[in-house]
Structure formats: C-alpha cells, structure tokens
Amino acid sequence: MIASARSWVDIYLTEMRIAIQQQLQYRVANYFYMIGMIAEPVIYLVVWTTVAEQQGGAVGGLDSGELAAYYIVWTLVRNMNIVFTPFGWENRIREGTFSGELLRPMHPIHYDLGYFAGWKVVVILLWLPLAAVLSLLFHPTATITPLGVVTFAIAIWGAYLIRSLNQSSLGMVTFWTTRVGPVFDIYFTAELLLSGRLVPMSLMPDWVQQIAWLLPFQWTFGFPIEALVGGLSPEQLLGGLAMQALWIAIGAVVLRRMFSIAVRRYSAVGG
Amino acid sequence: MTTSSGVAPAVHVAGLRKTFEVPVRDAGLRAAAKSVVRRETREVAAVDGVSFDVPAGEVVGFLGPNGAGKTTTLKMLSGLLYPTSGEALVLGHVPSKRESAFLRRITMVMGNRNQLQWDLPALDSYELIRAIYRLPRDEFRRTRDELIELLDLGPLVTKPVRQLSLGERMKAETCGALLHRPAVLFLDEPTIGLDVTAQKRIRSFVAEYNARTGATVLLTSHYMADVQALCKRVIVIHHGRILYDGALAALGERFAATKTIEVTLGDGQAGGGRPDLSGYGEVIGYDPDEGRTRLRVPRADAPRVTTRLLQDLPIADLTIEDPPIEDVIEQVFTSEAPSDPSSEEPADARSRAPAG
Amino acid sequence: MRAISLFLTFLRVGALNELQYRANLAIQLLESGISVFTGLVVLALVFSQVPALNGWSQPELLAVLGVYTLVGGVIGMLIQPNMERLITDVRQGTLDYILTKPDDSQVLVSVREIRIWRVVDVILGFVIIGVALVQLQGTLGPLDAVAFVVALLLGSAMVYCFWLLLTTAAFWIVRMDEIVELFMGLYASGRWPVTIYPDWLRFGLTFLVPVAFAVTIPAEALTGRLTPELLAGAAAFALALLLVTRWFWRVGLRRYAGASA
Numbered sequence: 001m002i003a004s005a006r007s008w009v010d011i012y013l014t015e016m017r018i019a020i021q022q023q024l025q026y027r028v029a030n031y032f033y034m035i036g037m038i039a040e041p042v043i044y045l046v047v048w049t050t051v052a053e054q055q056g057g058a059v060g061g062l063d064s065g066e067l068a069a070y071y072i073v074w075t076l077v078r079n080m081n082i083v084f085t086p087f088g089w090e091n092r093i094r095e096g097t098f099s100g101e102l103l104r105p106m107h108p109i110h111y112d113l114g115y116f117a118g119w120k121v122v123v124i125l126l127w128l129p130l131a132a133v134l135s136l137l138f139h140p141t142a143t144i145t146p147l148g149v150v151t152f153a154i155a156i157w158g159a160y161l162i163r164s165l166n167q168s169s170l171g172m173v174t175f176w177t178t179r180v181g182p183v184f185d186i187y188f189t190a191e192l193l194l195s196g197r198l199v200p201m202s203l204m205p206d207w208v209q210q211i212a213w214l215l216p217f218q219w220t221f222g223f224p225i226e227a228l229v230g231g232l233s234p235e236q237l238l239g240g241l242a243m244q245a246l247w248i249a250i251g252a253v254v255l256r257r258m259f260s261i262a263v264r265r266y267s268a269v270g271g
Numbered sequence: 272m273t274t275s276s277g278v279a280p281a282v283h284v285a286g287l288r289k290t291f292e293v294p295v296r297d298a299g300l301r302a303a304a305k306s307v308v309r310r311e312t313r314e315v316a317a318v319d320g321v322s323f324d325v326p327a328g329e330v331v332g333f334l335g336p337n338g339a340g341k342t343t344t345l346k347m348l349s350g351l352l353y354p355t356s357g358e359a360l361v362l363g364h365v366p367s368k369r370e371s372a373f374l375r376r377i378t379m380v381m382g383n384r385n386q387l388q389w390d391l392p393a394l395d396s397y398e399l400i401r402a403i404y405r406l407p408r409d410e411f412r413r414t415r416d417e418l419i420e421l422l423d424l425g426p427l428v429t430k431p432v433r434q435l436s437l438g439e440r441m442k443a444e445t446c447g448a449l450l451h452r453p454a455v456l457f458l459d460e461p462t463i464g465l466d467v468t469a470q471k472r473i474r475s476f477v478a479e480y481n482a483r484t485g486a487t488v489l490l491t492s493h494y495m496a497d498v499q500a501l502c503k504r505v506i507v508i509h510h511g512r513i514l515y516d517g518a519l520a521a522l523g524e525r526f527a528a529t530k531t532i533e534v535t536l537g538d539g540q541a542g543g544g545r546p547d548l549s550g551y552g553e554v555i556g557y558d559p560d561e562g563r564t565r566l567r568v569p570r571a572d573a574p575r576v577t578t579r580l581l582q583d584l585p586i587a588d589l590t591i592e593d594p595p596i597e598d599v600i601e602q603v604f605t606s607e608a609p610s611d612p613s614s615e616e617p618a619d620a621r622s623r624a625p626a627g
Numbered sequence: 628m629r630a631i632s633l634f635l636t637f638l639r640v641g642a643l644n645e646l647q648y649r650a651n652l653a654i655q656l657l658e659s660g661i662s663v664f665t666g667l668v669v670l671a672l673v674f675s676q677v678p679a680l681n682g683w684s685q686p687e688l689l690a691v692l693g694v695y696t697l698v699g700g701v702i703g704m705l706i707q708p709n710m711e712r713l714i715t716d717v718r719q720g721t722l723d724y725i726l727t728k729p730d731d732s733q734v735l736v737s738v739r740e741i742r743i744w745r746v747v748d749v750i751l752g753f754v755i756i757g758v759a760l761v762q763l764q765g766t767l768g769p770l771d772a773v774a775f776v777v778a779l780l781l782g783s784a785m786v787y788c789f790w791l792l793l794t795t796a797a798f799w800i801v802r803m804d805e806i807v808e809l810f811m812g813l814y815a816s817g818r819w820p821v822t823i824y825p826d827w828l829r830f831g832l833t834f835l836v837p838v839a840f841a842v843t844i845p846a847e848a849l850t851g852r853l854t855p856e857l858l859a860g861a862a863a864f865a866l867a868l869l870l871v872t873r874w875f876w877r878v879g880l881r882r883y884a885g886a887s888a
Contacts, residue, residue, distance in 0.1 A: 007405045014402040022390050028800060036812030042828070043816050047673065047680070050823050054677045099351050100386055105374040106403050137825075179650065182657050189661045198665075199672060267353045267367065269291065 011106070012114040019118025030126055037078060038130060041071040044199065045138060060203035065141030069229040070200055072134045077224050078197070079123045080156045083164040084112035086184050089171030094178075098266070109255065113164055120160065142229035151237040152228035158244035159220035165251030166216060168259075175262040190215075196222020216247045279363060280324040281455055281487040282348060287357035289318040289343050289511075317343040319511035320357070327454070330481055330488040332502035332519070336604050340511040341491040345457045348489070349379040361455055375404060378453040380461050386447055393428040393443040397450060404451040411450065418446045422476055438469030445473065449480065456480075458490035462497055474500045495597045509604055523593035526603045530573040531555070531592045532566045537585035546584075551576050562587075567594070633730060634738040641741035655744035659696075659751050666692045666818060681823045683850075686762035688819070691846045693759055695817045697752025698782060698841050702814070704745035706787050710794045711807060712740050717797045722883065733876050737791070756849065765851065774858055775848040781865045782841035786814075788868040789837055795872075795879035810836075817842035840864070 023030060048067050052059040062070065092098040101108040170187060174180050192198050194208070195217035201209050212218045223240045226232055232240070292312040318340040325331050333341040346352040347359055350366035350373065359366055364373035387396040401411045419428060422442045427435060435443060445461070458477065462470040478501055481488055492498055498505060498519065505522060507515040515522060536546055545557055545564075552568035568576045573591055580586060593599070645651065670692065674685050683691070713736050716722040725735050760767055767775075793806050813836045816824070821832045821839040833839040840861055847853040 007402070010405075011402040014399050018388060018391060018395055018399055021395065022388060025390055032806060032809045036809030039812035039816055043819065046824050046828070047669075047819060050681055051673055051676050054680070059676055097385060099346075099381070102351055102369065103349060103374060103377075103379055104403055105371040111403075137827075179654070181654055185658055185661055189665060192665065193668065198669065203672060263369075264353070267351060 011110060012117065015111060015114025016118030016121065019115045020121055023119050023122040027122070027126065030122065034075075034079070034123070034126060034130060038075055038134070041074045041078070042134075045071040048199065048203070060200060062200060062202065063141075065139060066229070067200075068135075068138035069140035069142040070225055072131055072138065072140050073225045073228050074197070075130065075134070076124070076127050077156060077159065077221055079127060080120060080160045080224070081163050081220060082123075083116055083160065083167050084171075085167055086171035086174065086180060088112075089168070090174040090178075090180060093174055093266075102263070102266075107259070109164070109168055109259075112168065113161070116164065117160070140229070143231050144228060147234055147237060148228055148232065151232075151241060152224055154241060155224040155227050155244060158241065158248065159224050162216055162244060162247045162251055163220050165248065165255050169251065169255045172255075172258040172262045175265050191217045194218060195220065196225065200226075216251070219243045219247055278327070281327040281329075281362060282323075282325040282489065283358070283360040284324070284344075284348070285322045285358040287318055287321045287344070287347060287359055288316060288355045289340075289347060289352060290314045290316045290355045316511050318347070318354075321508070321511070321513055322357075323506060323513065323516055325487055325489065327487050328481070328485045329504060330477075330490070330502050332498035332505045333489065333491040333508060334498060334505055334600055335491075335508035339508045341508055342459050343511075344508070345379065345459050345489060345491065349377060349457050350374070351379075375451060376453055377455045377457065378448045378451070379457040379459065380445060380448050381459045385444070387432045387440070387443060389433050390431055392430055393424075393432055393447065396432070397428070397447060400447055400450050406451060414450055414452055415446070418449055421479055422446050423472065438465045438472075441465055441469065442472065442476075445476070452484060452486075454484075454486055456486055456488045456490075458488065458492075460492055461490060462492060462494055470494065470496070477501055495595075495600070499596065507600070507603065514603065519596075523596065523599050527593050527599045528570055528602065529567050529594060530570050531594050532568060532573065532577060532580070533563055533588075533590045533592070534566065534580060534584070534586060535561060535563045535588040537587040548580075551580055629730065630734045630738075633734060637738045638741055642743045645741075645743040651744050652747070655747045659700075659747045662699075662748075663692070663696060663751060663755065666696070669818075681820070683820055683823075686759045687846075687850045689762065690756055690759035690849050691820055691842065692818060693752050693755030693757075694779075694846045694849070695752075695842050696748050696755060698779070698786070698817070698845070699814065700745050700748025700750075700752055701783050702786055702790075703748060704742050706783075706790055707807065708740035708742050709737050710790050712736075713794050714797050714806070717883065726880070726884075732880065733791075733873065737787070760849070763850070767849065771848055771851065771853075774853055775845055778840075778845040778848050778853065778858060778861065781861045782837065782845055784865050785837035785840045785868055788865075788872040791872050792875055795875050798879040798882045814838060814841075820846065834864075837864075837868075 045067055048059055048062075049064045052062070052064050052067060057063050059067075092101070098108075101111070170184065173183055194212040194215055196212075201212055201218055201222050204212070212222075219240065223244070227237055227240060291314070293315050295311045295313050317338075321340070321344060333344070335341050343352065347354050348361055348366055350369040353367045361373065362376055364370055366373065386400070387393050388399075397415055400406075401408070406414075419425065422445065424439075424442055424446060427439050427443060428446075432440060432443065441461075449456075456477075461477070462473050465473065474497055477488060477490070480486060481501075488501070490497065490501065502519055504517065505515070505519045506513055507522070515525060517525075532552065534548065545559065548554055548564050548566060552566035552572075554564060555567050556565035557563070566576070577589065577591060580589065594602075670685065670688055673680055673688075679685075680688060713722070716725070716736075722736075725739075726732055728735060790810060793810070797806075813832070816828075816832055817838040821829050821843045824832060829839070844853060844857065844861055847857075
C-alpha cells in the first residue's frame with residue numbers, strides 16, 4: 001500500500017520535473033502565450049469598469065477595485081484551467097502515438113495530469129510578475145481572509161483536476177468521429193458563458209446563475225476566484241470545495257467508463 | 272533455454288483470426304448516395320487462422336509482403352488489437368486483457384513509436400520510464416548503463432533528442448523500450464529507414480540482447496538481412512495465413528523452383544568475348560572481368576545441366592547455389608496459390624485493412 | 628502587378644481545393660454563429676446596465692462588432708493561414724522551396740494559403756453592419772462609404788504588416804506557435820472601440836498592435852466620427868509600416884540563409 005503510494009508520487013514528481021525542464025526552455029513562448037491571454041480579462045475589466053463608473057461606481061455589486069481583483073485572479077485561474085485538450089486526443093489517435101501509450105502499464109491520464117501539473121508550476125512562476133504589473137495598473141481591492149487563501153490554494157488544483165477529467169472525457173469522442181470541432185466549440189462556448197470567465201456570475205440574470213450552479217463550469221473558474229477575492233463566507237468556501245469534490249468524483253467515473261469503451265473500440269478497429 | 276515438454280512456450284497462438292469491416296462502395300454518385308443511407312461493409316480477414324508456438328529464448332522472423340498480416344499479428348500479441356477469434360497467450364497472459372503484469376514483461380518497437388521527449392536528453396525520458404514501470408533505481412541504472420554501452424549510445428543520451436539523427440534516435444528509442452528488461456520483444460520493422468551502419472548496429476544489438484537475457488524475440492522486417500542475421504526460424508505469412516514455418520535455411524529447399532549455376536570458362540575462351548550459354552539455361556548475368564556467367568535452371572534440371580556444361584566446355588570454375596533468399600520469397604508471393612480463397616479479394620479491399 | 632496575378636492564381640487553386648470539402652462550410656457557419664452570438668450576449672449584458680458605453684450607443688457598438696467580425700474574417704481567410712504556414716516552413720526548413728522560386732519571396736509567402744470558408748465571417752460582418760446602420764437610422768453618404776472602405780483596406784494592410792513582422796521573428800526564435808494565440812488575444816480588444824481603454828493601452832492598440840486602425844477607425848467612418856486628418860494619418864502610418872516590414876523581411880531572410888548554410 002505504502003510502496004504503491006510512493007511509486008505514484010515518484011511517477012508524478014518525475015513527470016512534473018520533465019515538464020518543468022521542458023517548459024522552462026520555452027519561457028519566451030510561454031510568455032507570449034500568457035500575454036496574449038491577458039488581453040482577454042483586461043478587455044472585460046475595462047468594459048465593466050467603464051460600466052461601473054457610468055452607473056455611479058458599481059455593477060453587480062462590484063466596484064472597480066473589486067472588478068480589478070476579480071480579473072487579475074482570473075488570469076491565474078485561466079492558466080490553471082489549461083489542460084490536455086480534446087484536440088490533443090485527436091492528434092494522439094491520428095498520429096498513432098496512442099498505441100505507444102497503451103503499451104505502458106499506466107493509464108495515459110496520469111501522464112497528462114502529471115505533465116500539465118509540472119507546467120503549472122512554471123506558469124505560476126511566470127504569472128507572479130504579470131500579476132504585480134496588472135495590480136499596479138488597475139489597483140485591485142479585496143478583503144482576503146486566511147481561510148480564503150487556503151481554499152483558493154486547494155480550489156485552483158481542484159479546478160485543474162475537474163477540467164482535466166472533463167476535457168479528457170470529451171476527447172474520447174475522437175475515437176468515434178474525426179469531425180469533433182463543432183462538439184468542442186459548443187462545449188467551450190457554454191463554458192465561457194457559464195463559468196464566470198466572461199463576466200462574474202453576479203452580473204448574469206438569476207436564471208442563468210441557477211443553471212450555472214448545477215453545471216461543473218463555475219466550480220472550475222468563478223469559484224476559485226471568488227474564494228480568494230470575493231469575500232465568501234466560510235460556509236460558501238467549504239460548500240464550493242464540496243462541489244469540486246463531487247465533480248471530481250463524477251469526472252473520474254465518467255472518464256473511466258468512456259476510456260474503457262474507447263479502448264475497446266480502438267482495439268477492435270486497429271490503431 | 273530448452274523447449275522440452277512441460278515448459279510452456281513464451282508465445283502460444285492457435286487459430287488466431289482478425290477481421291476488419293471495410294466499406295464497400297461502387298463508383299458513381301448513386302452508389303455514394305446509397306452508402307450514406309446504408310453503409311455496406313464486408314469483412315476482410317487480415318489474419319486468417321494462424322497457429323504457432325514460440326519457445327522462450329527463440330528469435331523468430333515474420334516474412335510477408337505489405338498487408339500480409341504481420342503487424343496485425345504482432346499487435347494482437349502485444350494487446351493493441353482484440354482478436355476476432357482464436358487464442359493467444361504470451362507468457363501465460365491473454366494480451367487483450369492488457370494486464371499491468373503483462374505489459375511490464377513485453378515491449379513493442381514500432382518504427383513510428385516515439386516515447387522520448389523531443390526537447391530533452393534521452394536520459395530524462397529514461398527516468399520517466401523508470402517511474403512508470405516502477406523499476407528499482409539501482410537495477411534500472413545497471414540496465415540503462417548496460418544498454419547504453421551495448422547500443423554504443425555514449426554521450427548521445429545527454430543531448431536533446433531533437434538534435435539526434437534518425438539512426439541515433441532509433442537507438443535511443445530502442446534503449447528506452449528495453450529498460451524494463453522485457454522477456455518478450457515484438458519488433459515491427461525495427462530498422463526501417465535507417466542507413467546500413469545503423470541497421471547493422473541494431474541487428475547485432477538484438478542478437479546480443481537475446482543472448483544475454485534469453486528474451487524471446489518476434490520481428491518483422493523488410494530487410495532480409497535482418498532476418499538472416501537474427502532468425503534461425505522464420506514464419507512466412509501471406510494473405511493472413513502461414514505458408515511456411517520452419518528453419519530459414521530450409522526455406523530455399525522448399526520454395527526455390529530454380530537453382531543458380533555460375534560458370535567461369537577456362538583461359539582458352541575467356542578472351543573471346545561473351546560466350547553464349549543460353550542453350551543451357553536462362554542467362555541472368557555476365558561478369559566480363561571474371562568471364563563469369565550466371566544461369567538460372569529449373570531445380571530438377573540442375574544436375575543434368577551441370578553435367579552437360581562440364582562435358583561441353585572448358586570450365587575453370589562452377590558453383591551451384593540456391594537463389595538469393597529475397598528472390599525465393601518474392602517468387603513465393605508472386606506465384607502463390609490462386610487456390611487461396613482470400614487472394615481473390617480485390618486488391619483495393621485488402622489495402623484498406625490496416626497494414627499488416 | 629505580378630503580385631496580384633500570383634495572388635489570384637493561388638486564390639483560385641485554394642478555393643477549388645476547399646470547395647471539395649463542403650462540410651467545412653457547415654462547421655464554419657457554426658463557429659462564426661457562436662462567435663457572433665457571444666458578442667451579442669456581451670452587448671446585451673452591458674446594455675442591460677447602461678444606455679450607452681462611453682458615448683457609444685448600442686447600434687454603434689453593434690457596428691463595431693460587425694467591423695470586428697468582418698476584419699476577423701479577412702485575417703482568418705488570407706493572413707493567418709499564410710503566416711502559420713510560414714512559421715512551420717521556417718521551423719522545418721522547408722522555406723527553401725519558396726526561396727528557389729523566381730518570384731518575390733515576400734509576395735509568395737503571403738499569398739500561398741487561403742481558407743475560403745472564413746468568407747462566412749466577412750459576409751456576417753457586412754450583415755451586422757447593415758443591421759446596425761438601419762438601427763442608427765442615419766444616412767451613410769457616399770463619401771463615408773468610401774472612407775470606410777479605404778480605412779478597411781489600410782487597417783488590413785497594417786494587420787498584415789504587424790503579423791509578418793512577428794512571424795519574421797521566427798527566423799530567430801524557434802517556437803512561434805504561440806504567436807497566433809498572442810495576436811488573436813490582442814485582436815479581441817477590437818470588439819470595443821479603443822477609446823474606452825486607458826491611455827497606455829490605447830496607445831499600444833494603435834501603434835504597437837494596429838487594432839485601432841483595423842477595427843475602430845473603419846467603425847468611426849461608419850458612425851460619422853472619422854475626420855479626414857485621421858484617415859490621412861492612417862494612410863501615412865500604413866505606408867511606413869509596409870516599408871519597415873519589407874526591410875525586416877529581408878534582414879530575416881539573410882539570417883535564414885546564414886543559418887541554413
């Protein structure tokens with residue numbers, strides 16, 4: 001039992017070390033990527049700050065300082081949300097590397113999880129100076145509690161895990177059809193609107209907020225942000241973590257099932 | 272290792288079959304429209320009832336043209352493909368269950384397999400393989416260093432993989448594929464695309480690895496030299512069926528319909544230009560420097576022709592040989608059996624089945 | 628004029644090629660539809676709070692969205708595919724094939740690829756602009772229309788220059804895949820008139836990344852905000868950018884030839 005746990009730790013640490021080495025070689029490219037990504041929240045932030053100011057200081061209960069805090073933390077959460085994509089699965093199948101992965105005595109999801117977790121370490125390091133610059137430019141304000149910080153630290157990894165599992169399940173679709181683009185597009189749009197990525201959920205109409213509560217998206221995006229800077233109560237923080245745990249469990253079960261069906265199909269038609 | 276009774280073979284295959292559904296569609300718009308509504312498919316057998324045993328420690332070569340079913344067989348044995356029917360056992364495991372204990376004891380080397388990280392030295396990727404296969408560190412280090420030495424990898428493992436040549440990369444891949452000291456090796460075209468030196472290196476390595484570890488090796492190759500250097504036993508597959516299973520040396524005896532006679536004429540004739548020996552057999556080559564002519568004659572006629580040659584001409588040298596093994600193989604595949612039912616399938620249907 | 632005939636040849640071949648894949652049209656319709664839908668959702672959210680954003684009314688911002696979609700279509704159809712191919716070619720060393728051709732290399736790398744179905748965005752952009760103009764109930768004079776078209780052309784030329792400048796950097800930096808990400812991220816700022824951004828950002832979006840020229844200025848032409856001076860300024864800047872890009876491309880090529888020799 002202990003030996004098995006230790007070898008899992010060994011696998012993950014080795015994968016993370018490899019990812020860190022590799023991604024540090026690409027720090028320039030990684031920075032380009034992050035700067036490109038930062039444009040998005042800055043745009044949202046500017047628009048909503050303008051709206052807030054025109055309305056006498058606040059929109060959806062958030063003033064410009066709070067909006068700034070939301071969208072600056074947004075940049076880190078967005079990066080934590082980047083995982084091995086369904087398009088990656090499409091490549092694996094098309095280029096035949098999936099066969100090689102099936103020959104290993106390990107589920108490929110562990111490889112993806114470990115590798116991207118290592119990448120996240122690089123991303124967080126690169127993010128810190130960006131966050132500092134954004135803070136100087138946009139003057140965020142927030143009340144940060146110790147419990148909020150702890151919840152945030154857990155929740156960004158919970159978000160990472162949920163999104164990895166869901167994206168991999170979605171990637172399984174590529175075992176059946178090569179035209180997966182439209183399916184992914186619809187999924188990503190739903191996610192954009194219902195996760196808190198486009199706007200804080202408090203800006204959405206009530207009925208949208210109610211739908212979003214039932215879906216996994218906002219637990220991977222809006223919740224971690226608000227855990228740190230949204231002034232959530234301890235009940236809300238723990239409740240959010242519980243929702244994350246629930247979605248991790250659902251994601252794991254769904255992926256397990258989808259993967260075994262997908263492999264059976266793959267092994268029937270040939271790789 | 273011995274093959275005496277009571278020792279289970281490393282690989283046991285009985286009546287193994289794999290069929291693929293391929294769409295059938297006639298040319299033309301109407302047929303295309305029809306196929307949207309109801310896709311007609313037909314079954315094509317890539318592997319059609321194959322049986323053989325391989326005792327532990329043996330090196331067996333699979334021969335056959337593209338699409339013969341070689342790769343499909345190896346994929347079924349390594350657990351990548353579910354057989355349609357029949358039985359396969361590797362080291363006592365059913366491959367298609369893909370048990371972890373099974374995967375830890377085999378390896379498959381494919382020309383396009385790429386398990387090394389492109390931007391990092393191979394050594395780092397080896398560490399990952401160590402972790403994935405849960406190899407004890409000191410044992411891993413010993414194996415790794417031994418393989419690096421055997422493959423003559425030396426300083427290459429500390430360079431980023433992207434800086435290696437194809438041959439160097441293949442060596443590094445091979446090393447990575449064997450770090451867990453598998454007991455059964457499936458090598459699918461292990462030397463494809465490599466230059467002659469690199470091919471030789473891989474070849475002698477496989478032989479050495481087999482000798483040192485007693486591992487069982489099943490390999491397919493386009494290069495006859497691979498098979499000749501490594502395999503005493505060959506299995507010839509064509510249209511998914513076994514045509515021949517036995518010693519490589521006996522393959523010529525069994526299939527060669529002809530023999531090659533090389534004749535060098537004595538001094539009196541050598542200066543007189545190219546002699547016309549077409550009356551004795553089919554002239555397939557002439558070397559003017561040595562004054563040597565090569566003749567192809569039907570196997571049964573060889574003794575009679577030889578006698579006539581010796582009687583008629585001033586022979587300085589004469590040898591009788593089986594034709595080169597490539598030629599024999601080619602002959603087997605081109606002349607083989609219209610009686611074989613699966614060969615009546617249109618070539619097109621076969622080519623759509625995954626490469627075998 | 629050789630450039631134009633080359634462009635037309637590649638255009639024809641590319642179009643014929645893609646016409647075989649009609650299913651891609653459906654996919655493009657869906658993608659474009661989703662993108663416009665998202666844009667409309669954001670507009671609706673904003674205007675559920677305020678009657679006008681920084682002096683731009685709802686139909687005016689709709690016109691901005693239209694121009695954004697239209698120019699985005701042009702980029703996706705003509706500019707982006709060529710630049711992506713160029714990055715790949717530089718990395719894989721296959722650019723040599725282009726350099727051995729007897730035509731101008733910059734022209735060749737700029738007209739080789741076309742994604743014909745992105746024309747959906749161009750059409751959709753025009754439709755949105757049309758709807759916006761009807762809602763505005765204003766009259767678009769012929770002079771405004773001409774100014775709009777000129778501003779569009781200038782803006783597209785500047786986007787092309789900007790992108791080629793970045794891509795040429797691929798001669799020095801090996802991995803440039805993220806450049807697409809970077810550009811599309813910055814281009815998204817064009818969904819809004821650059822006047823809403825803080826000064827430093829507006830400067831960046833005007834002179835560093837020509838989003839202002841590509842989207843805002845044409846949109847200003849449509850909404851009667853564009854002055855002749857601004858248009859002339861845009862023309863001068865476009866010309867300067869074209870010259871700089873030409874020069875930088877040559878420097879990059881020299882570097883490529885030096886590295887591969």
